[in-house]
Amino acid sequence: MGTTKSKYVIANAMLVGVGRNAGVIPRGYLVVDGRRIVEVGEGSPPADVGEDVMDLSGRMVIPGLINCHNHVAMSILRGVGTDLNLQRWLKEAIWPIEEHLTKDDVFWGALLSISEMALGGITAIADMYFYMEEVARAAAIVGVRAFLSQGLVGGNRSKWWHTFFATRALWRKWNGAAEGKIKVFLGPHAVYTCPPPWLRKATQLARRLNSPLQIHLSETAEEVEECYSKHGMSPIALYYHNDGKAIKTLAAHCVHLSSEDIELLRKFDEIHVVHCPWSNLYLGSGIAPVTELLEAGVSVCLGTDGPASSSMDMFETMRLAALLQKGKKQRADACTARQAFLMATVNGAAALGLDTGFLAPGLEADLVIVDLDRPSLQPMADPIAALVYEGSAELVRDVMIAGEWVVRDRRLVRLAEHTITLEQIQEQVRERHRRAVWERNT
Numbered sequence: 001m002g003t004t005k006s007k008y009v010i011a012n013a014m015l016v017g018v019g020r021n022a023g024v025i026p027r028g029y030l031v032v033d034g035r036r037i038v039e040v041g042e043g044s045p046p047a048d049v050g051e052d053v054m055d056l057s058g059r060m061v062i063p064g065l066i067n068c069h070n071h072v073a074m075s076i077l078r079g080v081g082t083d084l085n086l087q088r089w090l091k092e093a094i095w096p097i098e099e100h101l102t103k104d105d106v107f108w109g110a111l112l113s114i115s116e117m118a119l120g121g122i123t124a125i126a127d128m129y130f131y132m133e134e135v136a137r138a139a140a141i142v143g144v145r146a147f148l149s150q151g152l153v154g155g156n157r158s159k160w161w162h163t164f165f166a167t168r169a170l171w172r173k174w175n176g177a178a179e180g181k182i183k184v185f186l187g188p189h190a191v192y193t194c195p196p197p198w199l200r201k202a203t204q205l206a207r208r209l210n211s212p213l214q215i216h217l218s219e220t221a222e223e224v225e226e227c228y229s230k231h232g233m234s235p236i237a238l239y240y241h242n243d244g245k246a247i248k249t250l251a252a253h254c255v256h257l258s259s260e261d262i263e264l265l266r267k268f269d270e271i272h273v274v275h276c277p278w279s280n281l282y283l284g285s286g287i288a289p290v291t292e293l294l295e296a297g298v299s300v301c302l303g304t305d306g307p308a309s310s311s312m313d314m315f316e317t318m319r320l321a322a323l324l325q326k327g328k329k330q331r332a333d334a335c336t337a338r339q340a341f342l343m344a345t346v347n348g349a350a351a352l353g354l355d356t357g358f359l360a361p362g363l364e365a366d367l368v369i370v371d372l373d374r375p376s377l378q379p380m381a382d383p384i385a386a387l388v389y390e391g392s393a394e395l396v397r398d399v400m401i402a403g404e405w406v407v408r409d410r411r412l413v414r415l416a417e418h419t420i421t422l423e424q425i426q427e428q429v430r431e432r433h434r435r436a437v438w439e440r441n442t
């Protein structure tokens with residue numbers, strides 16, 4: 001059974017992401033006991049460590065990759081509304097279809113994306129959508145950590161109260177479920193869909209439940225302009241002054257920021273900017289000022305955004321995060337490989353409040369085993385640069401979450417316990433996509 005916990009000894013592996021500063025041990029060992037890493041060291045493991053030693057010569061162990069922004073169920077809508085900017089994409093392509101999605105659509109869509117991400121070395125996700133109990137169920141089946149928000153949309157009273165009560169129901173049923181791997185966050189969608197009075201209700205509930213909050217902020221120039229004309233201030237300022245500054249917040253996107261916005265972000269009690277470079281490029285939103293945020297000391301982590309506007313590959317996401325800043329600033333050190341790697345690991349763990357993100361004794365064992373036997377990875381002068389500039393989800397062989405194997409030899413271990421296969425999931429999503437997207441149009 002997938003829930004069985006035991007002791008694992010990994011030997012002869014390259015260890016990358018050792019300690020908070022992404023240290024590298026070219027040949028080392030790592031011992032996992034129960035949910036936690038208990039030893040990390042150079043060379044061979046001590047002789048008395050136990051008999052089940054896994055020889056990982058030619059492989060690398062890294063901490064689990066953390067995807068801090070998603071809408072996983074949107075795999076149902078993959079490829080819908082291509083080449084439209086965000087606002088047209090939402091209004092013309094996405095929202096009209098989403099209105100008709102069923103709970104089962106959300107479940108299967110979520111299961112496909114979460115499966116894809118686990119196979120690609122992603123061990124924790126933050127997600128916002130509707131029918132979130134279905135997303136929780138899918139996450140529990142695959143075995144990943146999931147930080148889930150019912151998207152709260154204000155303006156329309158009945159819709160608001162419906163989503164507000166759905167948040168409370170989700171909290172009661174799922175917060176702390178799946179051996180603590182599932183947590184519930186508050187999720188006001190954005191300042192343009194959740195005006196100030198409603199936003200305050202969300203922050204009040206966040207405070208009452210002692211829950212962090214996730215929100216989209218300053219994703220497009222249009223959003224910022226509209227906020228200035230309606231409220232006389234930027235989305236960051238509006239959120240900050242609307243009770244947001246004292247709430248632990250994951251702010252997705254933050255593409256269009258003034259220097260005053262960056263100063264406000266620096267002054268928040270605890271804010272984590274979730275940089276989503278793939279989606280920001282795909283939807284024509286822009287390039288976030290990541291270099292300026294890092295230089296100001298703002299915590300920046302990475303997200304893909306949903307599969308209808310982004311690849312689910314966190315290696316590509318790290319690569320884009322680094323390359324975009326280099327090109328934008330015309331400075332090769334504007335975002336280094338190490339900074340991109342830390343955003344996907346250490347900073348992601350801080351954003352989600354996880355006791356993971358690097359390899360060290362005492363931390364929860366969220367590990368990814370990467371195949372190094374690839375032409376593109378030879379020779380490897382700098383292992384972190386190799387992962388960021390040449391890595392891909394395809395390299396991932398095995399994934400452990402909280403000391404439990406979730407992926408072994410590129411197969412999802414826990415699906416079998418639920419008598420589900422990856423082929424069935426793909427078939428379900430293809431069929432549901434056909435019904436939701438194509439039959440609706442005929």
Ligand SMILES: [Zn+2]
Nearest residue numbers: 216252305306
């Ligand atoms: Zn989003």
